[in-house]
Amino acid sequence: MKRRKDTIEYGIIGLGRFGIALATALSEAGKEVMVVDNTESKVKQIRDMVSEAFVVEGIDKASFESAGIQNCETVIVCIGEKIDTSILATLTVISMGVPRVISKATSAEHGCVLEKIGAEVVYPEKDIAIRLARRLVSPHALDFISLNDDIAVSEIRLTTVLEGKSVMEAGIRNQFGLNIVAMEREHDTTIDIQPTYRFRKEDVIVVIGKRDNINRFEAYLSEE
Incomplete structure (x- = not known):
């Protein structure tokens, strides 16, 4: 001790x-x-x-x-x-x-x-159940944390929909109202997200925003 x-x-x-x-x-x-x-x-x-x-x-x-x-x-x-x-x-x-x-x-x-x-x-048991359900029904969601009834943080694997586009060109904030707070590529994580950064398929991003907007973004990623 x-x-x-x-x-x-x-x-x-x-x-x-x-x-x-x-x-x-x-x-x-x-x-x-x-x-x-x-x-x-x-x-x-x-x-x-x-x-x-x-x-x-x-x-x-x-x-x-x-x-x-x-x-x-x-x-x-x-x-x-x-x-x-x-x-x-x-x-x-x-x-x-x-x-x-x-x-x-x-x-x-x-x-x-x-x-x-x-x-x-x-509510540990409830939170775990919600996170598991989210992963089961959302093929691109790796993890999901609810901050309240409206706002959540979601870890999402990208698809070819955004491949080659820069952060600015992707318009995740303007189009979906989501803020990127972290990004992982090949096990290298950064929180310094530059507008010129170009996405690759299999990049993982962590976004924060309204649940409905996260759902819309995940649906958009499935349009490959």
């Missing part, structure tokens, strides 16, 4: 599959992560990967304060199965003054309660 700092970037409460995967991904991205769980074996499993790891006796303010959750900039409550415990943990962390609290929800009702007490809400 590393020496405790005054502040730490991320705190994770609950080390189920979602919590462990999240802690691992954040740590591998070079972020400072504190994990808290009441099961010693789970904490031991990930202790060497994170900045700090604590076994707590209960889901209460005293236990969280002892671990130092109040020093985290963002806390993610990854307790989804036990709804009452999830709500209690979320409420406790919010009352401790953590600037940003995100909680995992397993149903719309669960999420509604979490939102009402002041947390941001994620």
Whole structure:
């Protein structure tokens, strides 16, 4: 375990599959992560990967304060199965003054309660299902992330429709209202998208915009 700092970037409460995967991904991205769980074996499993790891006796303010959750900039409550415990943990962390609290929800009702007490809400199972469905029904979509009911980010493989055209000539922004935020060619990714850059078939672009516009763009790519 590393020496405790005054502040730490991320705190994770609950080390189920979602919590462990999240802690691992954040740590591998070079972020400072504190994990808290009441099961010693789970904490031991990930202790060497994170900045700090604590076994707590209960889901209460005293236990969280002892671990130092109040020093985290963002806390993610990854307790989804036990709804009452999830709500209690979320409420406790919010009352401790953590600037940003995100909680995992397993149903719309669960999420509604979490939102009402002041947390941001994620629905991991729902999001995964939506992303999988998108990939199944959209042959050019490699990944899809919904930002809200209207705006999304989509990773799209290009076709011969745009082959040889420059970014300016393709008119993706003017014609479809989409902004290109990243581009990948042969495993080389860039975010510096020049208007003169010419597309090749199999280039992958990441666009952000309205869902309807993304759908129109994907339909356009299928017209080969």
